[in-house]
Amino acid sequence: MDYKNIIAKFADVPGGMIEAFHAIQDEFSYLPEEAIIEAAKVFGVPAADAYGVATFYSYFSVKSRGKNIIRICESAPCHIAGADEVVAALERELGITMGNSTADGRFALEFAQCVGQCQATPVITVNSKPYFDVTPAKVVEIIAEYK
Amino acid sequence: MAEEMRIVLRNYGKIDPLKIDDYISLGGYNALKKACATDKTALIDDIKKSNLRGRGGAGFNCGMKWSFAAMAQADQKYVVCNADEGEPGTYKDRLIMENDPQTLLEGMAICAYAIGATKGYIYCRGEYPQVVKILNTAIAQAKEKGVLGDFDIEVRMGAGAYVCGEETALIESLEGNRGEPRYKPPYPPAQGLWQKPTIVNNVETFAAIPVIVEKGGEWFASIGAPSYPGTKVLTLTGDINNRTFFEVPTNTTIREVIYKLGGGIPSGKKFKAVQIGGTSGAFIPESQLDTPIAFDAMTAIDAALGSGAVFVLDETRDLVDVTTQIAKFFEHESCGKCAPCREGTMRMFDLMEKINDGEGSAQDVALLNKLGRVMSYSCLCGLGQAAPAPVLSTIKHFPADYNAKFA
Numbered sequence: 001m002d003y004k005n006i007i008a009k010f011a012d013v014p015g016g017m018i019e020a021f022h023a024i025q026d027e028f029s030y031l032p033e034e035a036i037i038e039a040a041k042v043f044g045v046p047a048a049d050a051y052g053v054a055t056f057y058s059y060f061s062v063k064s065r066g067k068n069i070i071r072i073c074e075s076a077p078c079h080i081a082g083a084d085e086v087v088a089a090l091e092r093e094l095g096i097t098m099g100n101s102t103a104d105g106r107f108a109l110e111f112a113q114c115v116g117q118c119q120a121t122p123v124i125t126v127n128s129k130p131y132f133d134v135t136p137a138k139v140v141e142i143i144a145e146y147k
Numbered sequence: 148m149a150e151e152m153r154i155v156l157r158n159y160g161k162i163d164p165l166k167i168d169d170y171i172s173l174g175g176y177n178a179l180k181k182a183c184a185t186d187k188t189a190l191i192d193d194i195k196k197s198n199l200r201g202r203g204g205a206g207f208n209c210g211m212k213w214s215f216a217a218m219a220q221a222d223q224k225y226v227v228c229n230a231d232e233g234e235p236g237t238y239k240d241r242l243i244m245e246n247d248p249q250t251l252l253e254g255m256a257i258c259a260y261a262i263g264a265t266k267g268y269i270y271c272r273g274e275y276p277q278v279v280k281i282l283n284t285a286i287a288q289a290k291e292k293g294v295l296g297d298f299d300i301e302v303r304m305g306a307g308a309y310v311c312g313e314e315t316a317l318i319e320s321l322e323g324n325r326g327e328p329r330y331k332p333p334y335p336p337a338q339g340l341w342q343k344p345t346i347v348n349n350v351e352t353f354a355a356i357p358v359i360v361e362k363g364g365e366w367f368a369s370i371g372a373p374s375y376p377g378t379k380v381l382t383l384t385g386d387i388n389n390r391t392f393f394e395v396p397t398n399t400t401i402r403e404v405i406y407k408l409g410g411g412i413p414s415g416k417k418f419k420a421v422q423i424g425g426t427s428g429a430f431i432p433e434s435q436l437d438t439p440i441a442f443d444a445m446t447a448i449d450a451a452l453g454s455g456a457v458f459v460l461d462e463t464r465d466l467v468d469v470t471t472q473i474a475k476f477f478e479h480e481s482c483g484k485c486a487p488c489r490e491g492t493m494r495m496f497d498l499m500e501k502i503n504d505g506e507g508s509a510q511d512v513a514l515l516n517k518l519g520r521v522m523s524y525s526c527l528c529g530l531g532q533a534a535p536a537p538v539l540s541t542i543k544h545f546p547a548d549y550n551a552k553f554a
Contacts, residue, residue: 014341015323022304043323056325056482057306059273075235076426077384077458079472113309113476114235115274118384119391128276
């Protein structure tokens with residue numbers, strides 16, 4: 001769907017800019033510059049404010065990124081459970097470093113803070129779906145699900 | 148002692164969370180009916196009498212908070228549920244919302260009646276999109292049944308900002324802005340969402356309300372520690388045999404939580420430290436394990452109950468390394484509005500990283516102590532004030548870990 005149509009759906013929602021940004025990201029995986037400017041117009045705020053919102057929240061990206069967003073939790077419970085090894089496995093498997101996307105646009109790799117699934121650390125999420133007790137070996141299987 | 152007691156998780160595993168009839172068949176919404184047949188002042192007095200204190204970490208008397216919003220005169224008031232559970236190692240609110248969403252709605256509806264609000268919001272963290280779906284289903288079912296009367300509830304999703312757990316930052320985010328905390332006063336019960344009187348309570352706080360209304364304030368006040376009565380849901384992580392959750396009366400000691408409920412440390416290793424309340428909590432040594440997990444008892448040992456996360460570390464763990472990771476967390480999550488937090492969390496991470504990399508000295512530790520003290524009283528909100536706690540407590544209780552790292 002066109003970003004203008006998405007934003008229009010939230011025009012009458014009080015404080016709806018964040019909801020609109022979520023919906024845009026569901027479609028584009030990031031917030032294109034023209035969508036942020038359009039949101040500023042629709043919600044009646046300066047473009048600087050809309051950009052301020054877009055860059056404040058870590059789940060929003062103003063840079064184009066891969067379609068499947070893999071996040072790895074680096075909070076203390078995951079850290080001591082071996083998150084570093086999982087990070088290394090993800091980087092090796094995808095051939096990119098944390099904070100980047102694969103050249104084919106399939107995957108983005110990001111750090112996350114606690115995702116609230118601490119009963120089974122370390123945890124990664126793919127498009128917000130959590131995977132538990134992740135090991136370097138499991139990383140290969142998880143990525144295969146999305147290839 | 149050291150027995151589980153389920154109040155907020157009373158329906159856990161007993162009902163299908165997506166079927167409102169299951170909840171109703173176990174007495175659900177009777178408390179709301181009872182509340183609505185009670186005089187508002189008497190209702191709030193009973194909540195005050197229960198001495199229920201906020202389960203999000205600040206521990207403010209819930210009935211007192213409600214009374215401020217009830218007294219405020221306004222054409223519109225709001226009930227907001229803080230479901231922005233971001234404290235690392237914590238997943239209690241998710242448990243409640245995934246397993247018994249109606250109890251949260253009922254607690255919010257009782258609050259709405261008490262203060263005179265017709266509109267409510269649940270601000271659910273962006274990490275829990277599956278919970279948002281459950282909540283929306285629950286709200287649709289409650290509307291269809293007509294159990295909420297004229298009270299309308301809407302779910303809004305956060306987007307990954309730890310600071311939005313602070314109630315005024317949460318309100319800013321609900322308004323569609325950057326989630327930066329406001330200067331206080333005015334407090335939300337006087338001027339909150341869109342400047343209207345607003346009650347912001349944690350999921351666990353709201354979930355306790357229907358039971359308190361049903362059984363009475365005195366009943367609740369008699370459970371656990373008198374100054375912080377009731378139960379607390381704890382989530383156990385780290386080096387612990389039972390990596391799971393428990394709901395216990397608040398006079399249960401940390402030792403009982405770790406060794407009885409938690410089953411002790413795996414592989415026969417020795418205990419080293421426990422961090423309670425999430426990543427902003429202090430690290431507690433063996434000598435303080437007989438402290439009850441009640442708000443004031445924890446404060447008395449310079450620690451905090453916080454969200455109820457229990458993060459256990461065994462003797463092999465390097466506390467400087469763990470604390471460095473925590474300092475990185477705060478550097479990332481500081482919203483940048485006030486200088487002591489924005490600059491302080493950055494300097495704190497720099498110094499911790501320097502020490503962790505083997506390039507630090509006793510002077511750096513002294514500097515961390517001073518920086519931490521200044522931040523704890525000069526930062527604008529709880530994030531910056533609590534951020535130094537892990538650093539200060541590890542320096543105090545575990546100096547050997549720091550000494551071992553000096554160049």
